[in-house]
Amino acid sequence: MGERERVFWIGVRKAMIEFIRAIEIRYGLESAIVTNAQRKELQRYVKDSKVIDIEQQS
Secondary structure (H helix, E strand, C coil): CCHHHHHHHHHHHHHHHHHHHHHHHHHCCCCCCCCHHHHHHHHHHHHHHHHHHHHHHC
């Protein structure tokens, strides 16, 4: 992927995020946008939950 194409898709993503935020604010909705940090935290939580489940089955 060329640099121009990468910049284009980053711009599209930013525009979509702003569009979603505007809808959320307009209708008082909870955020549907998950940040990278939130996604990593969720993955860590799921991984920890699986470890707990395995330990409880023993």
